[in-house]
Amino acid sequence: MKLLLCPECYDIRRMRQEEKVVCECGRSSAVYREDGLHADAYGSALVIGIANRSIFDAIDRHLDKYPEDNLTIEAWIQAEPHRHITYHREKS
Numbered sequence: 001m002k003l004l005l006c007p008e009c010y011d012i013r014r015m016r017q018e019e020k021v022v023c024e025c026g027r028s029s030a031v032y033r034e035d036g037l038h039a040d041a042y043g044s045a046l047v048i049g050i051a052n053r054s055i056f057d058a059i060d061r062h063l064d065k066y067p068e069d070n071l072t073i074e075a076w077i078q079a080e081p082h083r084h085i086t087y088h089r090e091k092s
Helices: 052-064
Strands: 002-005 012-014 028-032 039-043 046-050 075-077 085-088
Touching: 002 028, 039 046, 046 052
Parallel strands: 039 085
Antiparallel strands: 002 012, 002 046, 028 039, 046 075
16 A cells, blocks of 8 residues: 655545545645556655555454554655656756
């Protein structure tokens, strides 16, 4: 799973296939390419990756055994450059 993070307004949005995602302030956006794996990020955008297995396991543990605990998930900010994300930054 990938999330768009705008460091300007701190808005976080889930990236969806074939749908451009724009943050609240409009300074960051991202969109998946047709292949569903690669994406383009624009403006100030950062892309957060979340390990799908990690989130599914945390949900299962929460529902089955540990509803009162805070469970962690594995997440990271996609590096720049990245093999699956192309960051398009304005040149100063």
